Amino acid sequence: MTSGVHQIPLDQPFSDQKPGTSGLRKSSRQFETPHYLESFIEAILRTVPGIAGGTLVVGGDGRYGNRRAIGVIARMAAAHGVARIITTTGGILSTPAASNLIRQRQATAGIILSASHNPGGPEGDFGVKVNGANGGPAPESLTDAIYACTQSLDGYRIWEETALALDTPGQQSIGNLQLEVIDGVDDYVALMQQLFDFDAIADLLKGDFPIAFDAMHAVTGPYAKRLLEGLLGAPAGSVRNAVPLEDFGGGHPDPNLTYAHELAELLMGSDAYRFGAACDGDGDRNMILGTRCFVNPSDSLAVLTANATLVPGYAAGLSGVARSMPTSAAADVVAKELGIPCFETPTGWKFFGNLLDAGRITLCGEESFGTGSNHIREKDGLWAVLFWLNILAKRREPVAQIMAEHWSRFGRHYYSRHDYEAIASDAAHGLYNRVKEMLPTLVGQSFAGRSIATADDFAYTDPVDGSLTSGQGLRLLLDDGSRVVLRLSGTGTQGATLRVYLESYVPPSGNLHQDPQAALGDLISAIDNLAEIKTRTGMDRPTVIT
Ligand code: VG1
Ligand code: CO
Numbered sequence: 001m002t003s004g005v006h007q008i009p010l011d012q013p014f015s016d017q018k019p020g021t022s023g024l025r026k027s028s029r030q031f032e033t034p035h036y037l038e039s040f041i042e043a044i045l046r047t048v049p050g051i052a053g054g055t056l057v058v059g060g061d062g063r064y065g066n067r068r069a070i071g072v073i074a075r076m077a078a079a080h081g082v083a084r085i086i087t088t089t090g091g092i093l094s095t096p097a098a099s100n101l102i103r104q105r106q107a108t109a110g111i112i113l114s115a116s117h118n119p120g121g122p123e124g125d126f127g128v129k130v131n132g133a134n135g136g137p138a139p140e141s142l143t144d145a146i147y148a149c150t151q152s153l154d155g156y157r158i159w160e161e162t163a164l165a166l167d168t169p170g171q172q173s174i175g176n177l178q179l180e181v182i183d184g185v186d187d188y189v190a191l192m193q194q195l196f197d198f199d200a201i202a203d204l205l206k207g208d209f210p211i212a213f214d215a216m217h218a219v220t221g222p223y224a225k226r227l228l229e230g231l232l233g234a235p236a237g238s239v240r241n242a243v244p245l246e247d248f249g250g251g252h253p254d255p256n257l258t259y260a261h262e263l264a265e266l267l268m269g270s271d272a273y274r275f276g277a278a279c280d281g282d283g284d285r286n287m288i289l290g291t292r293c294f295v296n297p298s299d300s301l302a303v304l305t306a307n308a309t310l311v312p313g314y315a316a317g318l319s320g321v322a323r324s325m326p327t328s329a330a331a332d333v334v335a336k337e338l339g340i341p342c343f344e345t346p347t348g349w350k351f352f353g354n355l356l357d358a359g360r361i362t363l364c365g366e367e368s369f370g371t372g373s374n375h376i377r378e379k380d381g382l383w384a385v386l387f388w389l390n391i392l393a394k395r396r397e398p399v400a401q402i403m404a405e406h407w408s409r410f411g412r413h414y415y416s417r418h419d420y421e422a423i424a425s426d427a428a429h430g431l432y433n434r435v436k437e438m439l440p441t442l443v444g445q446s447f448a449g450r451s452i453a454t455a456d457d458f459a460y461t462d463p464v465d466g467s468l469t470s471g472q473g474l475r476l477l478l479d480d481g482s483r484v485v486l487r488l489s490g491t492g493t494q495g496a497t498l499r500v501y502l503e504s505y506v507p508p509s510g511n512l513h514q515d516p517q518a519a520l521g522d523l524i525s526a527i528d529n530l531a532e533i534k535t536r537t538g539m540d541r542p543t544v545i546t
Contacts, residue, residue, distance in 0.1 A: 004162075004175050005079045007445050009155040014039050017150040019489035021348045025115045028065055031126040032059040035156070041073055041111075042156035043149035045080040046132055047142065048476030050108045052081035057101045057131075058095025059184060060217040061115025061282040062244035063120030066131040068092050069113045069128070071164050078177040079157035084176060088184030091166055092244055094219045094283030095370075096380035099135035099186040103376065104187055106279045108133055114219075114282035117254035120495065121247030125493050136353035136377030140469065185226050188382075192227060195313030195375060196386045197393065202232045204393035210235070213385065214263040214278035217241045217249040223283065223382055229500075232389075251278050255287035255369055255381075258544045268292055275392065277400060279381030284349075285369040286381040296546075298328035298415050301365030303406055304387055305334045308363065310394040311387060313375065318362040322355050324348070325458050325473060326501040327367040328484050332503060337410070339500020346460045346472040347487065353377050354464035367417060367501065367546075404512070411507040414519040418500040418542035420533065421492065428496035432488055434472055438530075440478065448526035449477040458485075476527075481505045482528045498537065500527060517545070 003418065017024055017040050024040055031037050045051050058073050060066040070091045073075035077085055086105055087093070093101070096111055102110045115127035125263045130138040138146075162174050165181070172179045205211065207413045211234055215221035216274040221242035228234045240263070241249065252259040255278035257268075267276040267289040276289035288295040294304070305321050308314040321335050322343035336341035343361060349372070352364040370379035371387075388399075395402060420428075442455040459470035473487040482504040489497035498528040506512060517524070527533065536538055 001476045003144065003435070004160040006158050006160060007155060007291065008035065008038070008158060009293055010035055010039060010153055012155045013151055016150065017043070018147045022116060022137060023112070023127050024281045025118065025125060025491055025493055027430070027493055028120070028122050028124055028126045030301070031065055037069060037072055037154045037156065038076065039150055040128055041076050042153060043146045044111065045076060045082070047146045047149050049129065050111045053083050054085065054108030055084040055105060056082055056103065056108045057090050057098055057110040058085050058087045059098055061094065062092045062121055062246065063114065063126065063248070063281065064124065065247040066113050066246075067166065070166065072158070074164060074174055074177070074179055075162055076157065077161040078159040078174040082177055082382070085179050086179055087179065089167060089169060089181060092219060092222065093184045094188070094223060095129070096284055096376055096378050096383065097184055097377040099131060099376040100188055100191055102131055102133065102135040110135070114284050115493075116491065117252070117280040118491070119248065119252050120281065121250070126248060131377070134353060134357055136356070137348070137350040139172060139350055139353070140447045141467070157396050181430055182276060185223055188223060189231070191228055192383065192386055193374060194391045195311065197312050198231060200393040201386070201389045202469065204389065205232055205234050207353070209274045210272065211238050211275045212240060212263060212266055212273045213238060213276070214240045214260055214527055215242050216251055216253040216260065216278060216280070217245040218244060218253040218279070218281040218283070219244055220279040220283040220382055226228065227382060227386070235481070240385050248281065255280050256544060256546050260287055264289065265296070275389065277388070279385075280369070282386070283381045284379040286384040288399070289383065292396075293400040293403060295399065295403065296328070296415055297324070297365065297369045297371070297451070298330050298367045298413060299403065299406070300384065301327065301363065301371055302330035302334045302410065303402060304371065304384070304536040305331050305338070305363055306406065306410070307391045308393070311390045312361065314373070319359055320355070320361040322352055322361045322364040323526070324351070324366040325475070326487060326499070327365060328415040328503045329505070330410070330413040331365065333410045343388040348456065348468050349379055351460065351462070351469070360463070367415070397475065408508050409511045411505060411510070412512045414504045414506065414514070414516045416502045416516050416520055417546045418502070418524070419544040420500075420537050420539055421543040422494045422499040423458070423496055423498060423537045423539065425496045427536050428488060428498050431531055431533065432474070433487060433500065435486060435531050439474065447478060447530070450480050450482060453477050453479045461522065472515055482522055482523060486531065498533070500533070500542070502524065502527070
């Protein structure tokens, strides 16, 4: 049946639909430009293999534009011969839950509507991410092909106007397409129950162990309510800001000490809670806090690696771990002791997919509050929260003590990321390209009292398929194992964001309890001198310090 198909011509293609670190991310206003969303969806439907007759999982983090986009995708999918769309009540689906659904239902692909941790609402951002049949972000070869398709697009196909019933589970057809609306929380909760010791965690939470979880008015609210307050018995109110709102309540759903400051103050400034955590807009990031203790995400990956066998889903041990290049080497030290391989990939979850699919790694993570495992092919915020709770339930020690013991066993990687957000694009690229050109001359030069051993632009050869990805960040590796990395963000929507990553290792015999900014102070001033950060950005301090 093709009677309902409309063919809409485009006067000219949109030139700016190049996906970044994780999908196409633009302002909500841009996505409301007539035919803009449709153009990108058309390119996806023309490019992803097996779409005709296939199954698509579609949902998003609930931000402004979510429902409209699901309607457009469903009608366009119907016009392209997609057999089935699986979506969720209210269209609310976290990125990790979407990854799980794609895998569970053996879907052809998924389309996730989110700009992750970027603010939402009519004045905020919107985004479209494409995931493949393994549940992971599309590889660069596919996103490049989608982009290429947008460049010459002369029109798109869409089914006639159709109202969707998204509020309750059920089935509906659009032409030959079956639209199935399911509860978005059930399958994810079932997966978590397979991995973690719910009895042990419930027992921990029954005692004197108050927790605070901040859903930041984003997608994890319904999942966290069901898991933490429902199944695990945490007192009502343990999950804060639990109702997903189209504009995230005006907040910036990025779980770090700056944007999740209410939670940070509760944990860092009082003894009221034993454990605190927050997730981002689409539920794939996590921040972990203990009483007066912030767990650096790079350290978090190392602690999960060292303690994995305490968790039922990982009791048999790990095949390997991976971290993104800018993430500290804390996990490397643990992997070495465990005798398992450790891989270093470029930034972005898509690079972990091949390693996970090939069984080469079990855990992986990024410094940007992302942690995950082979249970799905995305990072997973609530999974990390449950992993920590499972460890705490077994070890019965405060978070701060677990960190102290970890450092005294493995040494400490002092680590910080300084973000300079929304700087003029010219200034950012000028600064970056200048350092890039200087790289060959830097080797052997003195830097913060050490010597620069290696200066390069990170490139990665995928150990599974041999593909090469270059231009992934400027690295200055010093002779004592310290390093500084510069990168330009691939997820911002305003101007450019410069990220400066700083790392310095102290062995177990060294000073393990300094403030990281103080411990890294000489690196911070040396990179400012070398890259002329303050003068070229016109900013005297970073927007966000992690
Ligand atoms: C940032 C992080 C990166 C992460 C990406 C997507 O990218 O640094 O580690 O994978 O966001 O996360 P960039 O290019 O801005 O540094 V999310 O939560 O947006 O899916
Ligand atoms: Co995210």
